[in-house]
Amino acid sequence: MTREEIYGKLNEVFQDVFDDEDITVNDATVAADVEGWDSLEHINLIVAVERCFGIKFTMGETTGLKNVGEMVDKIIAHLG
Amino acid sequence: MRQLEYPYDSDYILRKKKSIRRELLAREGIRYIEKKIAILGGSTTSDIKQILELFLLNYGIKPEFFESEYNKYYEDAVFGNPELDEFAPDMVFVHTTTRNITRFPQVTDTPEQIDALLEETMARFEQIWQSLADKFKCTVIQNNFEQPYYRLLGNSDVTNIHGRLNFINRLNERFCAYAGTHHNFYINDINYVSAVYGIKRWADPGDWYRYKYALSVSAIPDFAFNLSHIIKAVYGRNKKAFALDMDNTLWGGIVGDDGPENIRIGHEDAESELYTEFQQYIKAHKDLGILLTVASKNDEENALAGLARPDSTLKQDDFLIIRANWDNKDINIANMAKEINIGADSFVFVDDNPVERTLVESQIEGISVPDVGAPETYIDTIDSNGFFEVTGISEEDLKRSGMYKANMERAKASASFVDYDEYLRSLEMTAEIKAFAPVYMARIAELTNKSNQFNLTTKRCSQADIERFAADPSYITLYGRLSDKFGDNGVVAVTFGHEEDDGSEKIFHIDLWLMSCRVLKRGMEFAMMDELIAEASSRNITKIKGYYFPTAKNKMVKDFYELQGFTKINENEDGASEWLLDLSEPHKSGNVAIKVN
Numbered sequence: 005m006t007r008e009e010i011y012g013k014l015n016e017v018f019q020d021v022f023d024d025e026d027i028t029v030n031d032a033t034v035a036a037d038v039e040g041w042d043s044l045e046h047i048n049l050i051v052a053v054e055r056c057f058g059i060k061f062t063m064g065e066t067t068g069l070k071n072v073g074e075m076v077d078k079i080i081a082h083l084g
Numbered sequence: 085m086r087q088l089e090y091p092y093d094s095d096y097i098l099r100k101k102k103s104i105r106r107e108l109l110a111r112e113g114i115r116y117i118e119k120k121i122a123i124l125g126g127s128t129t130s131d132i133k134q135i136l137e138l139f140l141l142n143y144g145i146k147p148e149f150f151e152s153e154y155n156k157y158y159e160d161a162v163f164g165n166p167e168l169d170e171f172a173p174d175m176v177f178v179h180t181t182t183r184n185i186t187r188f189p190q191v192t193d194t195p196e197q198i199d200a201l202l203e204e205t206m207a208r209f210e211q212i213w214q215s216l217a218d219k220f221k222c223t224v225i226q227n228n229f230e231q232p233y234y235r236l237l238g239n240s241d242v243t244n245i246h247g248r249l250n251f252i253n254r255l256n257e258r259f260c261a262y263a264g265t266h267h268n269f270y271i272n273d274i275n276y277v278s279a280v281y282g283i284k285r286w287a288d289p290g291d292w293y294r295y296k297y298a299l300s301v302s303a304i305p306d307f308a309f310n311l312s313h314i315i316k317a318v319y320g321r322n323k324k325a326f327a328l329d330m331d332n333t334l335w336g337g338i339v340g341d342d343g344p345e346n347i348r349i350g351h352e353d354a355e356s357e358l359y360t361e362f363q364q365y366i367k368a369h370k371d372l373g374i375l376l377t378v379a380s381k382n383d384e385e386n387a388l389a390g391l392a393r394p395d396s397t398l399k400q401d402d403f404l405i406i407r408a409n410w411d412n413k414d415i416n417i418a419n420m421a422k423e424i425n426i427g428a429d430s431f432v433f434v435d436d437n438p439v440e441r442t443l444v445e446s447q448i449e450g451i452s453v454p455d456v457g458a459p460e461t462y463i464d465t466i467d468s469n470g471f472f473e474v475t476g477i478s479e480e481d482l483k484r485s486g487m488y489k490a491n492m493e494r495a496k497a498s499a500s501f502v503d504y505d506e507y508l509r510s511l512e513m514t515a516e517i518k519a520f521a522p523v524y525m526a527r528i529a530e531l532t533n534k535s536n537q538f539n540l541t542t543k544r545c546s547q548a549d550i551e552r553f554a555a556d557p558s559y560i561t562l563y564g565r566l567s568d569k570f571g572d573n574g575v576v577a578v579t580f581g582h583e584e585d586d587g588s589e590k591i592f593h594i595d596l597w598l599m600s601c602r603v604l605k606r607g608m609e610f611a612m613m614d615e616l617i618a619e620a621s622s623r624n625i626t627k628i629k630g631y632y633f634p635t636a637k638n639k640m641v642k643d644f645y646e647l648q649g650f651t652k653i654n655e656n657e658d659g660a661s662e663w664l665l666d667l668s669e670p671h672k673s674g675n676v677a678i679k680v681n
Contacts (some may be wrong), residue, residue, distance in 0.1 A: 016288075017099065020099045020103070022101060022103075023102030023103055023106070032127055044128075044130045044131075044295075046300055047130065047131070047291075047294075047295045047297070048098060048099075048101075048301070051098060051301045051302060052095070052098065052099040054301070055095040055098075055099070056099075062290070063289075063290040063293060066294065068292060070148075076229075083265050
């Protein structure tokens with residue numbers, strides 16, 4: 005899966021989890037850019053991303069994410 | 085909503101919870117019961133609350149939530165919390181799990197020390213439940229404990245008193261014993277739900293250490309669905325009846341084509357045994373007070389021949405009504421509902437044919453039509469939906485099917501009388517009308533939550549509410565139990581209200597007046613009014629005020645107070661009205677045939 009394809013699916017996950025059809029994310033997107041992205045919703049986001057891509061992040065991978073770009077890096081690593 | 089019925093897609097619910105909520109709230113014509121639910125958590129509860137809300141909205145219950153601060157369940161319950169006090173919950177859910185057991189037995193502990201630890205742990209929980217019951221007089225739901233995801237002692241963890249599993253099993257048993265001896269207290273059996281889900285996947289230490297969720301976030305829909313069953317059962321949103329297809333639902337094959345001798349039922353082969361187990365499962369519901377009916381496209385003669393097979397577990401006699409004909413099933417179900425006098429939305433329709441299911445689901449608002457799949461999944465699909473979640477088995481439940489049958493016999497008998505009063509007298513009715521008594525509290529609460537049609541104010545009450553009114557000297561409470569020559573109808577009428585003294589006179593306000601539709605047109609409401617007036621007069625009350633609040637279902641009692649001799653004193657635009665009865669004027673009883681007390 006290309007980075008672009010991953011973003012295609014990832015945008016849908018963000019749109020569902022934050023219930024906003026206009027959300028699009030990119031490498032530089034951080035939590036403060038998305039309305040409602042607090043620590044509680046972060047959990048739902050992670051679970052939805054895991055389910056969407058059929059992967060399971062380790063605990064360490066999800067605690068230090070700086071931006072969406074890093075998340076995509078981790079997704080790519082899992083999809084190998 | 086289909087997405088919230090089993091088998092549902094948990095991932096979909098978690099991901100789409102916000103839009104599902106919007107969709108649920110956008111539905112029109114839903115008459116919600118509003119309830120205040122406090123969640124006292126020993127771990128994070130945010131998503132539990134949000135997903136639980138979806139399932140409750142789907143059952144027609146609109147919850148308002150209070151959430152304790154993280155892990156403050158014990159403090160909030162025992163020492164109190166002004167916010168919680170102000171919230172005044174109708175129900176408290178204590179969300180504790182194995183993660184909240186602070187001390188487990190150590191391998192070095194003596195049996196006495198372990199026993200003491202068990203008592204100590206139990207005492208802490210009893211303290212919580214007791215304080216909640218004392219303070220809020222409300223329903224309490226408590227999780228039991230899930231099995232740990234590792235076993236230090238291996239297989240001995242379950243048998244050895246030092247094992248965590250052994251300790252948890254002992255605690256769970258104690259919780260059950262408490263539930264068995266306390267009203268308004270229910271166990272949310274996460275021990276079972278987690279086992280079904282998979283104990284190891286349920287535990288997910290990652291979700292615990294990152295977010296302090298004591299169960300995997302992915303398991304929350306299963307958890308919340310199970311919990312929602314108890315809540316909707318407590319608030320009277322259980323289903324009441326089965327409407328069952330026959331061919332390829334109750335037996336294999338088509339009785340009209342194959343002949344009764346060739347349908348698959350009994351024990352001759354695997355398929356027959358499978359259908360027999362399903363028939364046994366259905367039949368067992370009868371004893372829980374669930375009504376069994378048939379809606380089958382068949383000639384009646386063939387349908388009955390299928391049930392007449394000696395190896396058929398279900399017999400003709402098990403069914404209240406059998407509608408085997410060629411009419412559309414939605415029409416047959418609607419007619420049966422009318423005949424039995426329950427809402428068509430209280431049916432669960434079971435049919436192997438998706439075309440029939442779609443038709444019935446689209447034509448009858450609120451009916452449950454599980455997607456039962458192949459015969460080997462029938463039981464699981466029906467059972468996991470918790471349609472008939474049991475919160476207590478009352479004497480009433482055990483007799484219900486017989487009572488409905490007697491009612492249908494009465495209807496036949498009435499046809500042979502020309503004069504209706506004469507018919508009523510022929511029933512030889514006797515009524516017991518008295519103040520709320522302890523043995524009937526559960527039934528009275530059940531009636532306030534189930535009765536929709538003959539219900540003037542549609543006030544919903546928990547058993548704790550009912551007990552409180554019964555104990556309050558400013559209240560008059562009355563239940564009515566009606567028997568006749570065909571049988572005992574049980575408690576079928578309930579009223580209560582409170583008196584207010586304005587200094588010059590005492591006025592009594594009727595807060596609730598309801599009657600089960602199974603005793604319509606028997607004069608029971610008049611017998612009840614006579615007793616209410618007698619009790620009010622003995623307390624020197626001079627006036628009685630009655631209220632009618634219209635809902636989508638209670639039009640039949642619009643003129644109730646007029647028929648009882650009250651005078652209308654006020655009516656709002658929405659149809660709500662207030663009525664007055666002056667006790668200084670003579671009252672003419674409308675009761676012609678019931679002998680009271």
